[in-house]
Amino acid sequence: GHVQLPSPQNVTLLSKAFDMILTWCPGEGSPPGVTYTVRYESQERVNKWMKVPHCKHIQRTSCNLTCVIQNHFVKVRARVKAVSGPQQSPWVESQYKEYHLDVELAPPVLNLCVKENFIYVNASFPLASCVRSLSWMYDLNLWEAGSEDKKQYEGNFGKKTKILDVTALRGNYCLSARSSFQSIGFKYSQFSQPVCVLLNHKG
Numbered sequence: 001g002h003v004q005l006p007s008p009q010n011v012t013l014l015s016k017a018f019d020m021i022l023t024w025c026p027g028e029g030s031p032p033g034v035t036y037t038v039r040y041e042s043q044e045r046v047n048k049w050m051k052v053p054h055c056k057h058i059q060r061t062s063c064n065l066t067c068v069i070q071n072h073f074v075k076v077r078a079r080v081k082a083v084s085g086p087q088q089s090p091w092v093e094s095q096y097k098e099y100h101l102d103v104e105l106a107p108p109v110l111n112l113c114v115k116e117n118f119i120y121v122n123a124s125f126p127l128a129s130c131v132r133s134l135s136w137m138y139d140l141n142l143w144e145a146g147s148e149d150k151k152q153y154e155g156n157f158g159k160k161t162k163i164l165d166v167t168a169l170r171g172n173y174c175l176s177a178r179s180s181f182q183s184i185g186f187k188y189s190q191f192s193q194p195v196c197v198l199l200n201h202k203g
Helices: none
Strands: 011-017 019-025 035-042 062-064 076-082 108-113 118-124 137-144 151-157 162-165 173-183 184-189 194-197
Touching: 011 076, 019 035, 019 076, 108 173, 108 194, 118 137, 118 173, 151 162
Parallel strands: none
Antiparallel strands: 011 019, 019 062, 035 076, 108 118, 118 162, 137 151, 137 173, 173 184, 173 194
């Protein structure tokens, strides 16, 4: 008799740190060395399952679909099957997700340069190349170390250098930022770990 391979389980399309990723677990009783193949479908072309070249006969249990998806404003879903030699499992499908609406953000990485009375702030986002053109922004907090009183700079564009005039400040000051993105409402990441600098330190 022809024995079917166990199907992958917990097939989930999720967004994490700006990426859209399909994850799954091996089916119960899967043989060693089983591989997986993933395809995806967009609501622009229903029932047209597209191949994902970098997720064919893979051994890992996740597939990054961020840059395979051609339109980040349309709902997509994915499916995965297990393969072992001539045997295959049935396909298992995920739910639909839309990158633009469902994207989960990660905090930006701050790069600071202090020159005289100014702090030059550059924020970089851990983004895949295909989504860099979307308008990522960030909010910045500045406060004196040990104080709860934070000065907020909201809605800074990701690509521009933010220049802060710190002429009046003396001592140890910290900065932290969160990514923000507008889809239907605003979304935010967590704030990044603080980066602290010593200002106007007359040695």
